[in-house]
Structure formats: C-alpha cells, structure tokens
Amino acid sequence: MVKNMPKAVLIIISLLLFSYAQEQTPPPGGTPKDFNLPQKKSFSLENGLKITLVPFGTVPKVDVRLVVRVGKINEQEDEVGLADLTTDFFKEGTQTRSAKDIAEQAAQIGGEINVSTGPDQTSVGGVSLSEFAPQLIELLADILQNPNFPQTELARLKKDYIRQLSIEKSRPQSQAMERFRKLLYPAHPYGRIYPDEELIDSYDINRIKDFYSKNFSAKITHLYVVGLFDENKVEITIRDNLSGWNTGHKHLELVPEPVSQRKIHLIDRPEAPQSTIIIGLPVIDPSHEDYIALQVTDALLGGSFASRITSNIREDKGYTYSPRSSVSTRYRDSFWMQQADVAMEFTGASLKEIFYEIDRLQNQPPAEDELQGIKNYLAGVFVLQNSSRTGIIDQLSFLDLHGLPDSYLTNYVQNIYKVTPENVQRVTKKLLRDEEMTIVIVGDIKKIKNQIESYGKLVF
C-alpha cells in the first residue's frame, strides 16, 4: 500500500508517526452505561382499542400514531390500490371538519399529519408541540373514525394517485421491486404493489366507503403516544375520543406461501448506465427461533457498511455506491434480499462477487472477532432504535404486529450475543440457499446479457 504513495505523503506520515508513535491503537473507552428500555404504560378501552404511552426525551414534542391492522393484505385481486386510495381520503374531511380545517388545526399546534398504508398496517400519525398533545390526539381520532369521503375530491385524488404511480414506476428500483414481489407472491396481495390506471379509474366512492367500513375498527387499532406530554390529560382525551368507536372484528389472517427459483428476470432499460439488481428469497419471520441469528448473519453479510458484500463490491471493487442486504418482514412472512445499483459493465462481476460472499459464509463460519464486531454493532443499533420517539413506536408496533412478547426486546441484546460463528454458518446454509434465489435485473439487456447468462436461466 505504502509503495504507491508519492514522496511528500510518505514524509508527512513518517514525521507524524514519530511524534505520535505512542498511540497506535484506539483507546477502548470507558465502562458501558446501563440502558433501560423507556418505561411504558399500556391499557385498553372496552371496544378493544389498545393504548401505549411512553414518556420520553427532553425536547417538548410528542409523536402520536394510531396503527390499524389493515393494509394491502385486505385488498382482493380487483382491489389493488384501494387501501391507498381509501386512506388518501383521511385528510379530506370528517363529519365536522373540512380538509382545510384539518390542515389549519394541525398547523396551529405545530403539527403535521401523516397517513400511510403498508402491507399489513395503516398508520394515522402526527407530531406536535408537547403542550398540544390532547388536541393532536383529538384530531387524529376524528380523522380515523369519521372520514366523510367527499365525492367532490375523488377525481382529483385518483388523478394524483395515477401521476404518483407513473413516476414511481419509472424508477428502476421500483421496477425491480415490483417484479421481485410478483415472483415471490404470485397469488397473494403482497405480490401486487402497483395497480394499473384502468383499475384505479374503476373505483367509485362506494367501493372506497365499503373498504373503510369493512376493515377499520377499534379492536385492530393500537394508539401510541411517545414524547413529552401530560399523561392525565392525554389519557382523558383518549377515553373521550376513542371509546365510542365500533369494536369490529379480528384482523384478517392470510399468510402467504412465497416461492423462489434460481432464474434471472430481466427488465429492459435501454442505455441505462447501471444495472439495478435484487437477489433474494423467502426466509423465516420474526416469530422463528433463528430470526435473531438471521439478523446477525444479514448484518455481517451485506446489511451494514462494514459487511462483506459492501466491503467487496463497493470498498474494494468500486462497482456500486449503495449496496445493501436486508430482511423484509410482514406478518408470518419475510424475505431476504441483496440490492445494488452497479455500473453496467460490472453487472456480471457483481453477481459473481455477491454469490462468492454467500458461498464463503456457507462454507466457513466467520472469525470470532468479525462476528463480535457485528454483534456489538447490532447491540448499539438496538439502543438507537429505542432512543427516539418514532423509533420507539416502530419497535412497539413491530412487537404488536408479530405477536411477540415484551421479552423479545428485553432479551434482544442478550440473544444477539448468544449467536455463535457456527449459528451464522448454519443459518446461511439453511436459509440463504443461492441455488433457489430469484434474481431481478433492470438494465440494458443488450449490453449485459453476455455477462450474466452463466448465473441463471434468463427470463425476458
């Protein structure tokens, strides 16, 4: 390494080494401080709605989120996008508030309101100044319980949705993900990300109202309040504003049976300077006993900056800027994937290195110190995940969705440290079976075809 350096740099280094020779290794730091998960208070209303309050932080703001167990999973085959369109109406008015009232009243309390729909859950959330926590709860409760679905706004919201989809579907990363999900879930709502324009056009206001009344209710809703707030006032506001909602029924249970085959699915993007790659397959979900070992494995293999795949194709070869692997979870379902946008001319070389790293971990357990570093990293990230208002809500609603006990969090760090090099190897072998991985590539087919055909059967 040093041989290649110009003379001037070498001189500077030797001078510095001379004056600084006594500090060659990083100081280890002090003794660890205790980290305790923030204290929470949980209770339920008679209609089944669950509430969790977590006092947290020093800056006077509060996050409130109503998480409802409704999502894309509730969409039939001819209802793709209906969950999105339904929740787009939430900010368009309630029985007593116009869209403008909602916007102005949120602003008046230093607030913002965000509504979003995922595969299993819909969130109606907001953040405001602490002093206005009760008003924020009242506003969100109204939005969720009393949307009035004005017919006058339907055409505009459809037009907006169609425009957003058109833009989203022109991104190579979205194209790859849409195809990947379709391949893994051929006959399940998780496989249907984007509706087509005709389908959106076909929805009338009654379809939307029906979707709402069929699916949204108290029993499948959990309210989280995290930050600085007056607990008594907040509790009274919650009881006053959410006790009257109808109980409804249990959430829909529709666990998919995902599939995967080692083939390369190609989406042509002529003249693309990069190839957008997803490689992955179904794995185990968070309720499985090996899930934490899988998380450790993922962080070591491709899921962190210092991981093997990132070290290889970014920091050694320079093929890509932001490679990353991850475990993506839904209720009783999950997949592992490695994503990367790689320089077109290194598409084949990138596949080679990614599979090389997977194979290496299958064939040989990681060194003790490499694994220790990754465990420390995950233990640190765990503290961070539980040290912000939104992070705390994310963690608690994760437990709720997957039906995990509190001990999942309280024992998490301990369980991370129990993972051995042999566990990592075993999990890689058992779960990350490269001979079954689905590969999707969005790129210039003409230019990359020859580079990749030895890595799987090409499907156009």
Added chain:
Amino acid sequence: MKKIDYSMIFIFLTLFAILSCTQKDLNTYTVPVEYHKLDNGLKIIFSQDKTTPIVTVAVYYNIGFRIEPRDRTGFAHLFEHMMFQGSQNLGKMEFIKLVQSNGGILNGSTRFDFTNYFEIIPAHKLETMLWAEADRMRGLAITQENLTNQQGVVINEVKVNIHNQPYGGFPWLDMPQYANENWYNAHNFYGELSDIEQATLKDVQKFFNTYYSPNNAALVIVGDFESADALNLVKKYFGDIPAVDMPQLPDISEPRQEKEKRFFKEDKLATKPALAFAYHVPDRLTPEYFAMGLIDQILLQGEDSWLYQSLVQENGFTDNVNGGINALLGNMFNYNGPILWMASLKHDQEITPDSIIYKIDEQVERLRNNPINKATLDRALIKTRSNLYSILSQYWGFGRADVLACFALFDDNPNYINNLEDGFRKVTPQLIQQTAQESLRPTNRTVLLVKSESSKM
C-alpha cells in the same frame, strides 16, 4: 366545497385560541451550550442530553462544495469519501469497522459551506471516537488504489442519483446552476464525471493541507457525557494538531437579480412534466432573513400553506408542492452565503406551466400587497418553533450538532441557537410584506421546467 358544521368549528377554534394564549410560555426549550476553543483554533461545542446513553460526535470542516477548485467540480464531495479511506493509525475500512464494532453508526456529507463527519455511538465510546477523528484530522494515508476505488464509488453515486433516475438532480442540483451567476454558487457540485475521473492524489493532499486543519473546524459532542472529562479528552487528542494559515476566501456574492429567468430541461426518464421556482433570499440573520423564514412557513410548509391549499387542494394541479430555504440540502440554519428559497411540483401534461405560475403568483402577490393578519403570523410562529424543535431532536443528537456546528463555524457563536426563536418573534406583518416585496419580486425569480419524454403511464 364540503359540508361543514360551522358551529363545531367555531368551538374548536376558540378552544385552540384559549389554549395557545394561556400556554404560550409553557414548554419552551433552551439548548444547553458550552463553548470552548483550543489554542490551535479548534472550536468545541458541548450540549448535554442524558435521555439515553449515547453520544454524537460531529466534526465540521469549514469547506463546502461552493468553493472547491474551479477545474475540479465535485471534488469537495470526492474528498469527503477519501476521509474514510485511511489515516495514520487506521487503514482502509478500519475507521468504519472501528465505529461499527463499537456499536455505532457513522456518515459524512458535503454541503454548500461545510463538510461534516459524524458518529453516533454508545456513551462510553466517546474517547475511542475522539481519538479516531483526531487521527484523521492529523493527516490522511491514502494510496492511488484507494483514490481509484472511491472515484468508482462516487461515479456510481452520481449515476444512481442523477443519470439513471427520473428527475435526477431536479431541482436541488439543477436550480442553483440556473438561478445563480457567480461560478462558486452556480457550478455542478456533484461534479462532471470527467472532473471526478481526473482527480489526483496530489489534489487530495493539497485540499487536505489547505482546508482540513483545526482552526478551520468545529467539534460538537451531544448526548450523555461529562463536560470536564470530555474537554480533557479533546485537549489530549486534538490539542497538538497544528493550525495552518487559511487562504483568503473567494468572493461568493451574487448580484441582485433584475430579470426573471426561465429554463427548460429535457428528461428522457421522466414520465410527467415538473416545475420548480426559486428566489434569492435575504442575507443570513438579518431581520428580513427571519421574515423570510416565516414567509416560507406561510406559503410553502405544511398542508395549511397557501401554495399547498391553492395548487393541491383547490386547483388539483399536483399532489404536493415542497421545498424551502436551502431545500433538499439542508435547512435555513446550515449555510453561509447566497442561497435560494426553492419549491417544486410534478404535474400532468394537460396543465400548462403558465397556468400553474399564474396561481403561484396569486398567492405570492397576496403577501406582497397586504400585511398578513395576526392569526396567520401566530400560526407561522408556532410552525417555526415546532420545526426548530424537530431539528433539535432529529437523528438522535445529529440535528442539534448540525446547527451548533454551523453557528460556531460561521458566526463564532453557537449560543445563537437559543436566539433563533426570538429572531422570529420580532418579525412584524409589515416586515413580512416588505421582505416579500423585495425578495419575492417576479424579477428575482428563476423558473425551471422539466419536459418529460412521454405522458404515458
């Protein structure tokens, strides 16, 4: 437009008004700030917060992409990557591994007027990270191989974010190039690929020697630590790094814009047309600057804003209009030079840009023609305060470190963070109108229109 029960709304509004009166002075927040300077000029800012046992260590260098070398566009950013490639005691990948294996996360970024490096780590690892940051402030140890590798990474970064992306660089990278006249403000700061490819080890060393010294840097620690201990550690590791003479800074001023400018950009990857507009804003920390902050809240921030209400809710031109002062690259507190107030939206083919601009003007002119009422001003103030508190709790300690570092670097006064609310409170409706009349002149505006390849889905 919709069926509304007016009596109910009246009650809610009254309730809100009462609450905001009685609770006006409750729940304000003062940022703890402790400021030191070492003999070598290094600025040190501490802000304790013991909510959770973590600390943020952030090192800010007073060099942004604005003043990078003229024949090396994108160099400040490429250089940022080199700071992760090796220093005296930490070889390639060792810095990253050191942070990760001690339970932390890290990143760096290059902005108009600074380059930053930060780690968020378990509280007891403070000393480890101070040692590591000091190690790379002392000097880099980089090979041609490392440089070639990062040229590849950065070129891929530009490709993934710009060249292979619909609306790549729109409007954040494009608009400054159109709206500004002075090269320092108007060049491609992500870099021309040919410039990135031509960078040499000599350039790297020269850039380091020129700008990466303690007297051109600020070190911020936020979180759970003891000030006296931390100060001793900072002195121990940074105290003997020598100061260097700083070069004179180039003139980065912008001439007053006297004529509206309009540009088109062809985007073969875009499926829908898009529109962006930008105005030059008043100088930092002047009364007009604070007025401009409130104007941003009134016109653009949140769904109650005038532009959102008009363009989204009433006219249905778009699903969102967003932007701000120093938008997409920061906020109104973290720059130091001419900057833009900018916004953008995407729309359907059948809507003409002129009809959108007509409606934008309608809202802008409301502000220029009449003073706003008290309720509007109060709401803008509440939104501003809430936004400031959001920044202070953003990304663990990082959002706070960012503002503190900037006021230390640019103004030698990190305590200014606690004067901000006051600056906004002093703004009157008259000042807002005056500021709008000067800064929101049509002749101070640049419009950029994206022409999409097709309007099909």
